[in-house]
Amino acid sequence: xxxxxxxxxxxxxxxxxxxxxxxxxxxxxxxxxxxxxxxxxxxxxxxxxxxxxxxxxxxxxxxxxxxxxxxxxxxxxxxxxxxxxxxxxxxxxxxxxxxxxxxxxxxxxxxxxxxxxxxxxxxxxxxxxxxxxxxxxxxxxxxxxxxxxxxxxxxxxxxxxxxxxxxxxxxxxxxxxxxxxxxxxxxxxxxxxxxxxxxxxxxxxxxxxxxxxxxxxxxxxxxxxxxxxxxxxxxxxxxxxxxxxxxxxxxxxxxxxxxxxxxxxxxxxxxxxxxxxxxxxxxxxxxxxxxxxxxxxxxxxxxxxxxxxxxxxxxxxxxxxxxx
Numbered sequence: 067x068x069x070x071x072x073x074x075x076x077x078x079x080x081x082x083x084x085x086x087x088x089x090x091x092x093x094x095x096x097x098x099x100x101x102x103x104x105x106x107x108x109x110x111x112x113x114x115x116x117x118x119x120x121x122x123x124x125x126x127x128x129x130x131x132x133x134x135x136x137x138x139x140x141x142x143x144x145x146x147x148x149x150x151x152x153x154x155x156x157x158x159x160x161x162x163x164x165x166x167x168x169x170x171x172x173x174x175x176x177x178x179x180x181x182x183x184x185x186x187x188x189x190x191x192x193x194x195x196x197x198x199x200x201x202x203x204x205x206x207x208x209x210x211x212x213x214x215x216x217x218x219x220x221x222x223x224x225x226x227x228x229x230x231x232x233x234x235x236x237x238x239x240x241x242x243x244x245x246x247x248x249x250x251x252x253x254x255x256x257x258x259x260x261x262x263x264x265x266x267x268x269x270x271x272x273x274x275x276x277x278x279x280x281x282x283x284x285x286x287x288x289x290x291x292x293x294x295x296x297x298x299x300x301x302x303x304x305x306x307x308x309x310x311x312x313x314x315x316x317x318x319x320x321x322x323x324x325x326x327x328x329x330x331x332x333x334x335x336x337x338x339x340x341x342x343x344x345x346x347x348x349x350x351x352x353x354x355x356x357x358x359x360x361x362x363x364x365x366x367x368x369x370x371x372x373x374x375x376x377x378x379x380x381x382x383x384x385x386x387x388x389x390x
């Protein structure tokens with residue numbers, strides 16, 4: 067069965083602190099048939115892509131909530147989603163945290179008999195008004211990884227940092243810079259790393275935040291790819307640009323941007339119009355690296371496409387780096 071859990075707490079409160087509000091479809095190990103209707107649109111990508119804020123709408127809240135919707139502004143929020151037990155192909159192990167961040171805008175609406183609470187969510191970044199004060203100090207000949215770890219640990223002492231990048235990223239001169247946001251810093255890191263390493267297949271260094279940890283990666287050290295079951299696919303993977311495919315699957319939280327996936331070779335059902343003599347399996351097979359994720363949900367809609375995770379990925383090719 068479809069599953070969601072929305073936890074809202076005071077800013078700075080620990081995740082195990084008493085929530086300010088909780089909305090969930092799963093209570094005491096069972097799906098709640100009276101759970102509120104929710105809509106989700108949660109994009110996730112590396113900071114260098116600078117996607118917009120995540121969006122959550124909760125239907126059926128009471129008048130007190132929508133009249134005091136501004137009380138939610140600035141509070142921390144965690145949104146969980148996926149599937150729980152109840153349907154033959156549902157996999158509860160794929161459910162989990164979709165996004166964790168801060169509510170930057172909350173507003174209530176009352177139209178006819180419908181009452182909704184809308185929440186706009188963003189993750190740790192920074193702005194000219196509230197800069198993150200990211201200071202980068204990279205000494206000539208020193209490790210790029212160590213410079214990144216030092217920079218992020220100093221700017222965000224409460225967050226973890228995991229770095230897996232090529233050791234070919236070196237500089238022959240001291241580099242220093244100041245950035246108001248992680249997005250600015252991530253864009254600089256990506257362009258700089260691409261220019262140093264070179265090669266058409268090298269994607270550059272990206273930074274993504276997940277569960278209070280900054281993951282910094284460039285695909286040079288691939289992890290074990292996660293297999294995508296053919297039963298999880300919603301429709302056929304599709305090319306949407308040069309070396310970029312889009313894959314829709316049942317909503318799942320066990321994937322992250324920068325991780326590797328492996329598409330199935332399972333035979334598929336074809337029709338005369340699909341030129342079946344040329345197709346007996348999914349068009350796309352092999353290993354891909356996830357470039358972005360988008361979790362889209364409409365809890366009570368009967369359509370299979372209304373509770374999905376949309377992945378954009380590119381084929382993994384071991385980059386042949388040029389000599390600096």
